[in-house]
Amino acid sequence: MNTNLNDIINNSVVELKKSLPEEFNSFNGVKEFSESAFRKILAALFPQHVNPQNLEVALNLSSACDNLKCALKNIVSEPEIIIADLIKTLPEIKRILLTDIKAAYQGDPAARNYDEIILAYPAFIAISAYRIAHELFLKQVPLIPRIITEYAHRLTGIDIHPGATIGEYFFIDHGTGVVIGETVTIGAHAKLYQNVTLGAKSFKMNPDGTLVKNIKRHPDIGNDVVIYAGATILGGDTVIGDGCIIGGNVWLTHSVEAGQVILNELHER
DSSP states (O other), rough: OOOOHHHHHHHHHHHHHHSSSSGGGGGGHHHHHHHHHHHHHHHHHHHHHOOTTTTHHHHHHHHHHHHHHHHTTTSHHHHHHHHHHHHHHHHHHHHHHHHHHHHHHHHOOTTHOOOOOOOHHHHHHHHHHHHHHHHHTTOOOOOHHHHHHHHHHHHSSSSEETEEOSSSSSSEETTTOOOOOOTEEEOOTHHHTTTTTTOOOOOOOOSSSOOOSEEEEEEOOOOTTEOOOTTTTEEEEEETTTTTOOOOOTTEESSBBBTTTTTEEEEEO
């Protein structure tokens, strides 16, 4: 290599290291470890489907714990407590995921069996990542819950913030382009189609021009609600009542009483 080019590279390395804040260095590897931990947890929950080369639940869980420990070591002071608490919740997470699988089977006439949903449906990956990440979010674990759900987002095109609250028997059909914001709540037996957005209507600003954080920004969706493709529902004060049907491409920024059918803003009882 040309000597001058070597000198340029060396000088650039020095300058680049200067420009990198020290706190960034502590996150080296956290993304890879977090993503691997999710895959291993999913393998422990559904070993016959996710990791047929290793059907041993204990080995998958042990590997997941090792990955989580590496991911958490520079983020929280007592990673073992976080990991132990998460492992305790896994039976309940699996129970809820089984309701999600059942909802997919019951809600999609193209689904032949439960195995097909686990193996082939992008919603299963996205919802599984959300269910696991949500537990870490509730424990106020920084960064890692977002890494897990964004990993699923990258794989599936479904973007679920780990802070959202989602009930049992949840199904996303097709799924590409679905966005579910941080402060969304969704009741039980809800069904969403592709390109649905449950988002914020606007963002409040502080006097200094920065965004106000940690406030309710996203809608509440009731039980037994169906939201068809392309619908957009916005706002922290927006409530969609139980049993509503929201038609495709509808834009909503106001609440809807229970049992309503909304088609291009036309109400039909």
